Amino acid sequence: MPDVIFNGPEGRLEGRYHHSKAPNAPIALVLHPHPQQGGTMNNKVVYALHHVFSRRGFSVMRFNFRGVGRSQGVFDNGQGELSDAAAALDWLQSVNPDAGHCWVAGFSFGAWIGMQLLMRRPEISGFVAVAPPANRQDFTFLAPCPSSGLIVHGDKDEIVPEAAVAKLAAKLSAQKTITVDHTVIPGATHFFTDHLEPLAAAVDAYLAANPDRIR
Structure with a gap:
């Protein structure tokens, strides 16, 4: 999995990138x-998500936000x-100009950023939000949410209460033009300690169930 360095708004950003061998692979x-x-x-959650997408034939990148690692x-x-x-999505699209579909996935703070990116980039056709911080951040910008996706949460999350995420999922699910699946992992804490496999399985199953937004 090669390291990549690309230009961000405030300097260089570092990432890890997996390039699919499939023609016109989704990103x-x-x-x-x-x-x-x-x-x-x-x-570990970010790595697990990256691995699920790569196994499903995506060209996929994770990267460090500004001020993290070598970014x-x-x-x-x-x-x-x-x-x-x-900027990361721009780079990913420049390397994969013929990609058929585009997805964004994020964990916690990353889920909040990912959902904002979803509102700004109409080419994004699917999302995965893991433990979105619905009790700490404002998600009212999702009015309406432009794409279908998956929300995954642990019922033992000690940072983001399950009720807050369930309320967000219910609000998004009420929209008629999209479908938002909400999966709760029994026994999982915020960081999915000892529950990474059920998390990965839930995301993989969702991707498998939505081939029209992959191919």
Whole structure:
């Protein structure tokens, strides 16, 4: 899995990229949790998501937001990180100009950034939001949510209450033009310790069930 360095809004950003051998393969961008709380592209949940997409034939990249690892810049409370994600998607699309579909996935803070990116980039045809911080961040910008997707949460999450995520999922599911699946992993905490396999299985099953947004 080669390291990549690409230009971001505030300097160089580093990532890890897997290129699919399939022609016109779909692309996926995976976003990591909060930079000021230890979040990096090597987070175990982020790695698990990256691996699921690559196994499903995607060209997929995860990267470090500004100020994390070798990525230049400083934390910008979400605004700059959204610009970083847009730059990463630009890079991913430049390497895969014939990609049929585009997905975004994120964990915690990364899910919040990913959902904002979804609103700005109409070419995104699917999303995966793992433990979106519905109790800490405002998701009202999803009015309406432009794409169908999957929300995954653990019922033992000690940081984001299950009720907050269920309320968000129900609100999005009420929209008529999209379908939002909500999967709860029994026994899983916020970081899915000892529950990475059920998480990966849930995401893989969702991708398998939606071939029209992959091929």
